[in-house]
Amino acid sequence: MRRAHTVEQVRAAEADLMARLPEGTLMQRAATGLAVAISNFLGSTYGARVVLLIGSGDNGGDALYAGARLARRGAQVTAVLLSSKVHELGLQALKTSGGRVGSTDDIPTADLVVDGIVGIGGRPGLRPDALAAVQLAEQYDVPIVAVDTPSGVDVDTGETPEPHVNAALTVTFGTHKICHFIDPAATACGPVHLVDIGLDLPPAAVESLQAADIRNLYPVPHGESDKYSRGVLGLMVGSTQYPGAAVIAASGALGGPVGMVRYVGPDTVAEAVRAAHPEIVAGNGRVQAWAIGSGLGDELDIPLIRELLDAEEPVVLDADGLKALDDAGDHVDVLATPHAGELARLLDVDRATVEAERLKYARLAAERFDVTILLKGATTVIASPDGQVRVNLNATPWLATAGAGDVLAGLCGSLLAGGLSPLDAGSVGAYLHAAAANLASSSGPITAMSVAAALPEATRYLLRG
Numbered sequence: 412m413r414r415a416h417t418v419e420q421v422r423a424a425e426a427d428l429m430a431r432l433p434e435g436t437l438m439q440r441a442a443t444g445l446a447v448a449i450s451n452f453l454g455s456t457y458g459a460r461v462v463l464l465i466g467s468g469d470n471g472g473d474a475l476y477a478g479a480r481l482a483r484r485g486a487q488v489t490a491v492l493l494s495s496k497v498h499e500l501g502l503q504a505l506k507t508s509g510g511r512v513g514s515t516d517d518i519p520t521a522d523l524v525v526d527g528i529v530g531i532g533g534r535p536g537l538r539p540d541a542l543a544a545v546q547l548a549e550q551y552d553v554p555i556v557a558v559d560t561p562s563g564v565d566v567d568t569g570e571t572p573e574p575h576v577n578a579a580l581t582v583t584f585g586t587h588k589i590c591h592f593i594d595p596a597a598t599a600c601g602p603v604h605l606v607d608i609g610l611d612l613p614p615a616a617v618e619s620l621q622a623a624d625i626r627n628l629y630p631v632p633h634g635e636s637d638k639y640s641r642g643v644l645g646l647m648v649g650s651t652q653y654p655g656a657a658v659i660a661a662s663g664a665l666g667g668p669v670g671m672v673r674y675v676g677p678d679t680v681a682e683a684v685r686a687a688h689p690e691i692v693a694g695n696g697r698v699q700a701w702a703i704g705s706g707l708g709d710e711l712d713i714p715l716i717r718e719l720l721d722a723e724e725p726v727v728l729d730a731d732g733l734k735a736l737d738d739a740g741d742h743v744d745v746l747a748t749p750h751a752g753e754l755a756r757l758l759d760v761d762r763a764t765v766e767a768e769r770l771k772y773a774r775l776a777a778e779r780f781d782v783t784i785l786l787k788g789a790t791t792v793i794a795s796p797d798g799q800v801r802v803n804l805n806a807t808p809w810l811a812t813a814g815a816g817d818v819l820a821g822l823c824g825s826l827l828a829g830g831l832s833p834l835d836a837g838s839v840g841a842y843l844h845a846a847a848a849n850l851a852s853s854s855g856p857i858t859a860m861s862v863a864a865a866l867p868e869a870t871r872y873l874l875r876g
């Protein structure tokens with residue numbers, strides 16, 4: 412599990428540890444890890460031209476000490492001081508090691524710029540001098556390594572209301588911060604490298620499942636299992652208008668852990684589903700979970716869907732089915748899977764607003780509708796009504812293809828029927844969906860059906876460890 416903590420949590424953990432260690436220890440740990448990560452990024456440190464953008468606080472201090480280490484290994488390091496205040500001991504260390512104070516004129520010819528403008532003490536946005544320096548680096552295609560966080564993003568929300576750094580790499584300390592996990596800031600971080608500095612941390616604000624977590628959570632059948640005990644999923648998806656959605660969602664469901672799938676819908680669609688998947692049984696019967704909504708189009712029966720939402724069996728509610736959601740009633744067993752446009756409609760705000768404030772609106776909808784919300788996109792946010800949040804970060808942009816959401820709905824339904832909670836089904840589903848897409852794509856185009864077809868192999872690979 413990767414964990415992201417709030418600035419307040421990090422500050423408290425830092426204060427706790429600092430009280431027990433000699434002064435400066437944490438910054439030295441951070442700066443050492445930062446220097447190593449920068450050396451790895453550069454490939455060869457000797458002779459490399461590195462420009463440090465230095466703000467007024469400890470984020471600048473980290474950059475200066477790391478710069479001193481790089482200078483001792485033969486890099487030509489220049490510090491651009493963007494504030495009248497500077498971490499004096501860090502600056503002294505840089506100068507003693509052969510680094511110097513320079514100006515933005517050094518940026519166009521640099522191999523690398525280090526963003527030590529602000530970290531967890533920063534407010535969104537960049538002041539004019541910092542913005543000009545960052546724009547110069549962008550203009551000359553000089554990669555930027557961000558220290559702790561890309562300066563200018565909102566660290567605790569992942570929002571980017573103002574100009575900010577777009578990093579080629581972010582090196583962070585102690586734990587991830589929310590901006591590393593939540594878009595649009597997560598994209599501004601580039602890959603994130605975590606340096607352990609020994610912080611003792613409380614439960615995280617946001618979590619991100621990793622391969623080992625998928626292995627622990629996946630409902631693997633055992634010797635006593637039969638098709639019913641493994642879970643039966645009811646699919647109420649697709650319509651005469653969109654029969655393909657039913658075929659695709661069924662493929663996603665069959666690529667999950669479920670023992671059997673029942674299809675409930677128009678005869679012509681049931682025929683198409685059975686032609687593609689002879690394993691599927693058509694017609695009503697007992698199920699352990701439902702996947703409802705993908706491709707229902709105008710044929711959705713809102714009263715019937717509401718009845719199923721109020722029944723005992725957990726439900727994945729997707730696409731058109733989301734129209735049945737209301738804020739009355741107890742829906743804690745429901746996993747709703749909107750994309751930003753659908754969530755915006757549910758909450759009566761603009762799509763752009765949801766995209767800019769993804770964490771806020773996923774949490775808000777989970778609370779308002781008393782459901783677990785899985786907000787789709789380049790990164791997926793899963794928020795449960797009790798306040799837990801997970802994100803999935805491993806998807807390829809090739810997954811942005813018609814029908815990919817139907818695969819996910821079927822797969823999450825399969826995981827719910829297999830006994831996972833909505834939060835686990837959503838987060839395991841999003842991870843496996845992305846893993847299958849990566850496998851099917853290998854950096855090339857994919858179809859929704861090819862993603863579904865890759866689910867068994869992606870799952871096998873993960874379960875094997």
Ligand SMILES: NC(=O)C1=CN([C@@H]2O[C@H](COP(=O)(O)OP(=O)(O)OC[C@H]3O[C@@H](n4cnc5c(N)ncnc54)[C@H](OP(=O)(O)O)[C@@H]3O)[C@@H](O)[C@H]2O)[C@@H](O)CC1
Nearest residue numbers: 425437438441468469470529530531532533534536538559
């Ligand atoms: N916590 C830990 O475990 C460890 C933390 N460590 C490091 O310390 C960093 C935090 O350092 P920090 O507390 O000194 O704050 P920091 O981010 O440098 O900002 C300082 C000042 O910047 C200013 N400012 C604000 N917004 C601004 C803006 N948009 N544009 C320009 N300036 C802006 C504002 O001051 P002002 O100029 O307003 O007086 C603010 O007070 C952390 O990210 C990590 O790198 C590691 O060394 C070890 C372990």
Ligand SMILES: Nc1ncnc2c1ncn2[C@@H]1O[C@H](COP(=O)(O)OP(=O)(O)O)[C@@H](O)[C@H]1O
Nearest residue numbers: 787788789806807808810811813814815816817
């Ligand atoms: N840029 C992207 N990078 C990675 N994954 C993406 C991107 N855009 C969309 N996705 C994923 O692709 C799927 C698209 O689902 P959805 O929006 O419901 O499309 P559709 O209705 O066509 O199936 C979701 O799982 C979403 O998270």
Ligand SMILES: [K+]
Nearest residue numbers: 526529558560
């Ligand atoms: K920074």
